[in-house]
Amino acid sequence: MPCAYRELLGIDCPFCGGQRSVLLLLQGRFRESFLLFPALLPLAVTPLFIRRKRTLRVMLWLDLAVVTGSWLIRLFLN
Secondary structure: OOOHHHHHHOOOOOOOOHHHHHHHHHOOOHHHHHHHOOOHHHHHHHHHHOOOHHHHHHHHHHHHHHHHHHHHHHHHHO
C-alpha cells in the first residue's frame, strides 16, 4: 500500500520507516531498527512515564523534537 503522504507531496512523511523499524525491533535487530528510524527509541520509552505528568510532558516534547529532527535530516540527505 503506497504512502498517501508521499503520493500527494512527493516526500517521505515524518514516520516513514516506523513500521519497518518496529518489525526489526521485534526481531531483535536493534541496530538496524535504530538506523532505519532513530525516533523509535524515545517513542518506545515514553509510555513508561505515563504517571509522572511533568516527566511525560518533557518526553513528549523530546519525542516531537527527535521525530522532526530525524525527518528533516532524511529530507535534506535524500
